[in-house]
Amino acid sequence: MLVGLGLGPGNPELLTLRAVRILKEADTVFVPGRIAADLVAPYRDCVVLDFPMTDDEGRIRECLERNAARIAPVAKDGLAVFGILGDPNFFSTFSRLCGIIAEHYPGIECSTEPGISSITAFAAAAGVPLGGGFIVSDGGDPSALIRLKARHPREIIAGLRAEGYREFILVERMFFPDMRVYRGDEIPEKSDYMSVLYARR
Structure with missing residues (x-):
């Protein structure tokens, strides 16, 4: 199994108790960069994967396939955890990674565990109560x-x-x-x- 684990907005005190438990239970923890690795470090070792910041879809796809190939052997017979900043269901690389896993390794189940998202973290940092409805977008039309x-x-x-x-x-x-x-x-x-x-x- 592959679990996408939300690590929160970057402050180590904002990891959930559930996140800490899952990190300790995992056979291997993978992370997409140094910030996530630093958050995980107090609880266990991790494997840092390369996810370049680029708009080149070909390069992104190649990177996802390469990382999926590293994760799949662990996820096939054990618990692989992919720890990411924020929440794995909210504008995250994890959903795209799961798509590649489903395509190339269809027997592997993917699931997610929530973390504090950028929206709730923003509200706290800015002192802005969010109510009455609001739109969140990364620049695309909300669907x-x-x-x-x-x-x-x-x-x-x-x-x-x-x-x-x-x-x-x-x-x-x-x-x-x-x-x-x-x-x-x-x-x-x-x-x-x-x-x-x-x-x-």
């Missing part, structure tokens, strides 16, 4: 929406369909023992206050 406190998800989905959204996922009570993940037609009429609805066009 997805996240709705918090989705207590009547079917009703919300009906409105979003009219706006062109087609893919829906509801997570209820995430990371509690009774967490539920619903997709598409299995999404219920009502859900817990602690529910998050994801929609993609």
